[in-house]
Amino acid sequence: MADRETPGDAARSDRRPLDGIVVLDITRVVAGPFCAMLLADLGASVIKVEHPDDPDYARGFPPMVGGGDAGESAFFTQFNRNKRGISVNLKSPDGKELLKQLVRKADVLVENFRPGTMDKLGLGYDELRRCNPRLVYTAISGFGRTGPNSSRPAFDNTGQAVGGLWSMNGYADRPPVRVGTIIGDLAASLYATIGTLAALRTAEKTGEGQVVDVSQQDSILTLTENAVVRYTTRGEVASPLGNDHPFVRPYGQFPCKDGYVFFGGYTDKFWRLTCEMFGEPEVADDPEIDTMDKRFDPDVAERRVKPLLERWFSAYGKAELEAMAGDRVPLSAIKTIPEVVEDPHVAARNMIVEVPVGGETVRMVGSPIKLSMTGEIPLGAAPAPGQHTRSVLAELLGLDDEAIRRLAGSGAI
Known part of the structure; x- marks a missing residue:
């Protein structure tokens, strides 16, 4: 039987939907880096901004590839491929000014600090929108930017705990069990990506940017399926069911x-x-x-x-x-x-891809987003800390070698 033709196969293009969009990624670990990477996979020029003396500590997460001092984290790469990396000290006066200059050239900024952190640095949304009214400012946090708990610290497990999912998972005769992956981080990144794309669309039409405010608690709450309406309509409290469904059987x-x-x-x-x-x-x-x-x-x-x-x-x-x-x-x-990794269907969907890490090629998760008019997404390595600082500053801001040396001398980069 002939292969089924995908609509648009004859007109596939190497041009990707977000070509020309510039994203400043000042996030760490997964909730944020994954959002920015999805935008990069869709064609955006994503610039990962890290402190010159304190880069993303997920760079040290196992498994490490390459050995010795040259070892690189495959975990880090899986959430940071297709990005360029620059070093900027956001606590230094020159570093603050440099970020503002970059914001003038950017379409999106993604951050995952605790709410208020960017304001304390003098780099909150109200300040940055003065530099660029079209800026989409995407903020991911544990509890969101509003509400009584907004300033609390949070990890993925926090989201699972306060979003209700942890209480539902496991077996009825045992204590609740966390979901076996960082689903709070991942879900927040997915919603942040959706919100960013919606805000970009609005900015294109109106010339006005906005804040995209996504919390891990909110994101997890949406994953509890029928638990909320069962409680609000019948007073039933969802509890661990093991592998069973609350009302569908056999399932x-x-x-x-x-x-x-x-x-x-x-x-x-x-x-x-x-x-x-x-x-x-x-x-x-x-x-x-x-x-x-x-x-x-x-x-x-x-x-x-x-x-x-x-x-x-x-x-x-x-x-x-x-x-x-x-x-x-x-x-x-x-x-x-x-x-799963060796599943022929997964291979046919191009969901296990090869990406360079530490001088080797590592198989990792690909993109689940398949666009009929867009060719397969080319996958590049994750950047080394500050790897592209000079080229990005020269390309986006027009800085020459002398200006870049001055910034390095002041500790800004």
Whole structure:
């Protein structure tokens, strides 16, 4: 069968949507760097601004590649590829002035300091908008720029804790468990990217920039699915359910011969197809489990449905079950990271990409954003601290070597 053509394939372009947009990235670790990297992947010229004596400490996060003094962090690269790097001391008078000059040439500034920090430096939004009224000022923090908790320090776990997600995750007979990734940082970065793009669109139309205010707590709260409306309408408090869903059954993890699968065949259509798939079509007409509503009952699900599925699945391995289900039934292997990295479908989606790190090539996560009119995103290395200071200052501000030497001598860069 011929490959399915993607709309716009014939007119694909190497030009990317954010070509010409200049972004100043003064963030650290992940909540912020990931947002700026997504903008870079979409074509923006992202300039990572770091203190000359105190660069982003995520540069020391494992795994390190290259060995010795030349070792570089693959973790850091995964959130900072495709950027240029400059060194600016935002505490020095010359450094403050230099940032203002850069802001005059920029479209976006992304920061993830605690609210008030930039104002104390004399570089808050009100000051920077005087330099550039069109500036989109994207601020990511634990609790946002308003509200009684805005000045509190926060990490990813803070967002999971105060956003409600931590209280819902785990098993009913055990203490709650954090989600096994930095989902607070990542979710905040994703919302910040969406907000930045919306604000850029407004700035294009009106000539006015604005603050994009994103908090980890707010971002996590939006990921709690039905927990809020269950509480506000019925007074139900979401609690850990393990791999179960609060009302949809069967819908969860089931053991098989060589691991586990996710099975979500809870509708009458999928249930009947599943019974046929395992050679027992008559089960679909069993009067105790023949409708979706009956299978939703917790007692029926535990007593009748779960044992039936475990009996069926236990005779097969993950790959066999996926092949049997094919395009008919929602059944997927619960894959380990090695299995995902080597997954042919993931490869077809170009989701594992090769990026230079520490003199080597490292496979890491690619971009999930696929645009029909835009070619594949070229991926460059993350910058070394201050690697592009001279070229950026010369290109954007027109500074000559003597001016750059003076800035270095004053401790501004």
